[in-house]
Amino acid sequence: MSKVRTRFAPSPTGFMHLGGLRTALYAYLYAKANGGDFILRVEDTDQQRYVEGAVELIYSSLLESGLKYDEGPDIGGNYGPYIQSERKHIYGEYAKKLVELGGAYYCFCSKERLESLTDENGNRKYDKHCLKLSKEEVERRIASGEPYVIRQNIPTEGTSSYEDLIYGRIDVDYKELEDNVLIKSDGMPTYNFANVIDDHLMGITHVIRGTEYLSSTPKYNLMYDAFGWERPVYIHLPTIMKDATRKLSKRYGDANFDDFVSKGYLKEAIINYVALLGWAPKDNSEKMTLTEMVEKFSLDGISKSPSIFDEVKLRWLNGEYVKALTDEEFYDIARPFLEKSKVNGVFDLKKIAKLLHSRVDVLGEIPEKIDWLAELTPYDLALFDNKKNKTSADVARDLLPKIKETILAIDEFENDKIFATLSEKAGEFGVKSGAIFWVLRIAITGQSVTPGGATELAALIGKDETVKRIDYSLSLLG
RNA sequence: GGCCCCUUGGUCAAGCGGUCAAGACAUCGCCCUUUCACGGCGGUAACACGAGUUCGAUUCUCGUAGGGGUCACCA
Secondary structure (H helix, E strand, O other), X not given: OOOOEEEEOOXXXXXXXXXXXXXXXXXXXHHHHOOOEEEEOEOOOOOOOOOOOHHHHHXXXXXXXXXXXXXXXXXXXXXXXXXXXXXXXXXXXXXXXXXXXXXXXXXXXXXXXXXXXXXXXXXXXXXXXXXXXXXXXXXXXXHOOOOOEEEEOOOOOOEEEEEEOOOEEEEEEHHHOOOOEEEOOOOOEOHHHHHHHHHHHOOOOEEEEEHHHOOOHHHHXXXXXXXXXXXXXXXXXXXXXXXXXXXXXXXXXXXXXXXXXXXXXXXXXXXXXXXXXXXXXOOOOOOOOHHHHHHHOOHHHEOOOOEEOXXXXXXXXXXXXXXXXXXXXXXXXHHHHXXXXXXXXXXXXXXXXXXXXXXXXXXXXXXXXXXXXXXXXXXXHHHHOEOOOOEOHHHHHHHHXXXXXXXXXXXXXXXHHHHHHHHHHHHHHOOOHHHHHHHHHHHHHOOOOOOOOHHHHHHHHOHHHHHHHHHHHHHHHO
16 A cells, blocks of 8 residues: 555635644644655635735644644645645646546636526526537637636536545535536636645545535545546544534634644643544543654544534643643743733742642733732632631631731741741640631732742742731731 | 534543443542642533334434534635
8 A cells, every 4th residue: 555645735814723733633643643644735726815924824833733744835845836826837737637528617607697596595506507618619718818717517417425434435416516616717726626636646645624525525536536546535524613503713713723822821732632622542541742642543533523622621731731841841931921920020930930830720821820929909808718727807807916926026937937937826826727827828818729828928928028918918807 | 495414421532232331621529738729539410302123222224303514716
């Protein structure tokens, strides 16, 4: 059997969408799991939708997520060029050939005529009007400069079938298909044509793409057959949904790789999570490196039904990746987020990072977790309520002055010392030490969940600030 | 609407004729830490429905319902 070759063929229309990223990932995994090559091809035949810089974004997203392609526009290969707009002449040639083979024909119909074909349901199906044109008339009209397109000639009856590796046998009646445009009036091919020509010319053995092509694949097979080419193996992938009824789409703006990266998700975690949407390895592993995914990848683990994107689980996975980092690594990647916080320039960021490390799932939430450190503002006194430690606002009102006094007496204001000193006072104060820490923590932070224990935080903000905040809390308590 | 496809807990998902129907996230509870978190342990929770086939269906077939996809000079 020939070497497996898969491809990822995005359009440069904007950011790298997570759905697209998953398609790329599976194409990559399938190729690598089978010792094959993974190719990148840019499908930029629609000049209207072209977005400046999008091509570069495709390169960088793929690079960052580790999906290293063996051939592509920026790295070359033996089957180039890998950008469709640079292959325009190739399509024209093959289109002409397909016309000769009877698989396509020239069409001169006006937009108005096409629109008049719309039925009561708003659907439109081309009526093969120009198929009847004589060869002479076609040549004459082309020579006179009349604009034209080339349409695929689809049989009016019969059924086409093929075997999809995920969905099994797919049957579609030809009468459901339309004579789509293959070459547009500007000379550019449509996806319908270019994908077939390129996949064949580039030696693609396995076509991996979304289910939106499941029922139009017979059209492509018709062309492979007409040219006498071997049809590729098809692997269609289920959609990723935003919720039960809505597709995860660019329109919602929150489904781009870059968005998640800037929100503080690690690239490895994003790829890992996306891999799990629609695929489960035999051993049910969840946290996996790309290399492990290659080792475990197999098509029978891919599901047929759409799956809903769950950011909550992504958060968890991301947290796993974050915790696996060393403190130094964490500080490095957390730094931009720490610097965005209000505590930047006030407290030692490295110390804060250490406290934060085991308490952060997504880096983007760092500022909100520590902004309060810069300044204590009014908070809900109900935070003092804690049943386990038997604390309340009343208890706090009574305890805080004693705690303050104790703290004032501490010379070396560092965590261990503060902790030990306050612990010893529990008996004297007539409460559990847990109560002291709970009350102190709330009094100096005003937060229910904090990046560190009471004494760690006290040490971080310093003795003066700690005392100042205790006074402030006492004033709130009245 | 026509056609194609899909249907296991709130979510991701194991399962591929006989299971007390895995696991993960989330949720709830307990424990640990004489401080927050981390961590550990446990609970709640699912085969869309109806007919078949079969000794036996989550698993096979058909239908119903629900959902998705598609019907462009977009990919």
